Amino acid sequence: MTDLGLRDRKKQQTRAALTEAALRLVDERGLDAVTVEDISAAADVSPRTFFNYFATKDEALIGDHTADDDVMRERFLAVEPALSVFEAIQVAAEPVIDAIDRERELWRRRIRVMTANPELVAGLMVRSARSERELIEAIGRRAGVAPDSGWPVLAAGVIGAVFRSALLSWAKSDGRTFADHVHEAFGAIAAGMPDPIKDPK
Amino acid sequence: MTDLGLRDRKKQQTRAALTEAALRLVDERGLDAVTVEDISAAADVSPRTFFNYFATKDEALIGDHTADDDVMRERFLAVEPALSVFEAIQVAAEPVIDAIDRERELWRRRIRVMTANPELVAGLMVRSARSERELIEAIGRRAGVAPDSGWPVLAAGVIGAVFRSALLSWAKSDGRTFADHVHEAFGAIAAGMPDPIKDPK
Numbered sequence: 001m002t003d004l005g006l007r008d009r010k011k012q013q014t015r016a017a018l019t020e021a022a023l024r025l026v027d028e029r030g031l032d033a034v035t036v037e038d039i040s041a042a043a044d045v046s047p048r049t050f051f052n053y054f055a056t057k058d059e060a061l062i063g064d065h066t067a068d069d070d071v072m073r074e075r076f077l078a079v080e081p082a083l084s085v086f087e088a089i090q091v092a093a094e095p096v097i098d099a100i101d102r103e104r105e106l107w108r109r110r111i112r113v114m115t116a117n118p119e120l121v122a123g124l125m126v127r128s129a130r131s132e133r134e135l136i137e138a139i140g141r142r143a144g145v146a147p148d149s150g151w152p153v154l155a156a157g158v159i160g161a162v163f164r165s166a167l168l169s170w171a172k173s174d175g176r177t178f179a180d181h182v183h184e185a186f187g188a189i190a191a192g193m194p195d196p197i198k199d200p201k
Numbered sequence: 202m203t204d205l206g207l208r209d210r211k212k213q214q215t216r217a218a219l220t221e222a223a224l225r226l227v228d229e230r231g232l233d234a235v236t237v238e239d240i241s242a243a244a245d246v247s248p249r250t251f252f253n254y255f256a257t258k259d260e261a262l263i264g265d266h267t268a269d270d271d272v273m274r275e276r277f278l279a280v281e282p283a284l285s286v287f288e289a290i291q292v293a294a295e296p297v298i299d300a301i302d303r304e305r306e307l308w309r310r311r312i313r314v315m316t317a318n319p320e321l322v323a324g325l326m327v328r329s330a331r332s333e334r335e336l337i338e339a340i341g342r343r344a345g346v347a348p349d350s351g352w353p354v355l356a357a358g359v360i361g362a363v364f365r366s367a368l369l370s371w372a373k374s375d376g377r378t379f380a381d382h383v384h385e386a387f388g389a390i391a392a393g394m395p396d397p398i399k400d401p402k
Contacts, residue, residue, distance in 0.1 A: 193355075
């Protein structure tokens with residue numbers, strides 16, 4: 001998203017390569033059958049280098065999403081004030097949504113690995129607690145209410161539910177983009193969550 | 202909720218006393234300063250008895266909510282079919298909401314302890330994964346769509362966000378009941394999550 005020097009870009013590539021290798025190996029062999037040594041070898045770095053990026057195997061699997069979260073929050077606060085919180089978050093999320101659409105296979109793997117190992121989801125949650133707190137504050141600021149007044153916490157939870165459900169249904173579907181699934185979910189929220197139209201059987 | 206024999210009622214009381222003692226001690230002293238021995242002594246049982254109910258200190262703090270989850274899901278499936286999923290869940294949740302309203306001090310403590318120790322929230326999430334899956338299935342069944350079609354996952358996530366945000370704002374507020382906070386949050390969902398009315402400053 002931002003202009004990075006060559007060295008930072010190289011670092012970002014190594015980090016991404018480690019996460020990709022970790023997800024691929026765990027997806028193929030199972031969580032317990034993969035070591036930090038395996039992941040490092042697959043990403044063509046030493047275990048010593050691995051530990052410059054991640055403290056544990058679980059961390060490499062989860063990856064580091066703080067940069068994406070920061071970009072989204074900054075864009076969200078900068079979107080024109082006439083838009084509502086839920087309209088603004090969709091505009092703000094566009095680059096992150098597009099990046100996920102471009103990495104469909106990586107994300108399918110990530111979702112398979114997370115679904116098979118729910119303890120990783122818990123780790124992800126603990127690590128994203130700071131991002132969530134900051135999103136709640138940003139929502140409060142945009143909406144002009146106190147962050148702990150209830151509504152910003154509800155809104156952040158609903159936004160999380162939109163992205164989680166869209167990720168799951170997109171990973172299973174063929175053809176439609178992640179952006180389609182996200183917009184469909186936000187559409188259901190905007191409509192007040194009426195019952196869905198029943199599947200024709 | 203259900204008719205229990207004397208022995209089961211006694212067990213339930215011991216379990217509740219252990220959770221209450223655990224929350225009180227951790228709230229007063231901090232997570233690391235409280236042992237299973239402390240909790241057992243405060244609840245007037247032996248550590249051996251403690252381990253008949255909970256495998257770890259964290260489990261005692263989290264408590265066992267599966268009974269409540271089961272009651273809510275069964276009621277949800279039994280509510281008259283004319284009601285929408287979001288109307289039905291509010292009817293189904295009434296006894297659980299009332300029970301929380303009656304135990305305000307315990308819940309305030311629980312929320313303080315969880316907020317101070319986010320790793321407990323992750324443990325709660327892992328332990329409630331089964332309940333969430335079952336709720337998603339129940340929602341799919343009531344709405345007449347496949348559980349993995351996206352909408353039931355979104356609906357379960359939104360319901361979770363409603364209860365979490367209502368718990369947090371109720372624990373901080375004075376006067377209004379938990380039921381009031383839950384209904385306010387469901388009202389915001391039904392209205393399509395428009396921006397809140399700004400706080401007069």
